[in-house]
Amino acid sequence: MLILAIILFGMIIGAGAQLILGREGGSIDWTLAIVAGLVGSFVGGLLISLLSGDGLELHATGIIGSLVGALVVTAAWRWYAGRSTTA
Template sequence: MLSNANILFGMLIGAGAQLILGKSPQGIDWAMAFASGLIGSFVGGLLVSLLAGDGIEIRPSGIIGSLIGAIIVTAGWRWWQSRSAA
């Protein structure tokens, strides 16, 4: 079950990914921040935490992995949108 802290963490990570990749002229897309943050946190954070030997806990390696995962998800989503628009 997701707690409010996990949802907020995911949204902040997703917004950070958008800022790193360059936000759109409309600003931060909070729906995409929510989705990419949660998916990136789950995939990236879990993989990096497990590889670092931290187990399934939020540690710096999990935060870094979450951000990397969110960047990958956000970049993939933007690529898909640009491909669909063409």
């Protein structure tokens, strides 16, 4: 059950990152949302939570870190995809 909650949280965070950066093609890429949300949540959320001293509990700093991490992953994915199509 925890795994499903983590995947759902990652999808929501990843979709939020796509909405903030602007959607390409007018719809949300759910594969990118899941990957960006999970990777961004793990790296950004864990790093910010540990640096702020919150530990591994769910706090606002972890959610903000997750969103920032997902934004970075989404922007990097789009940069790489744009770079490989123009080459």
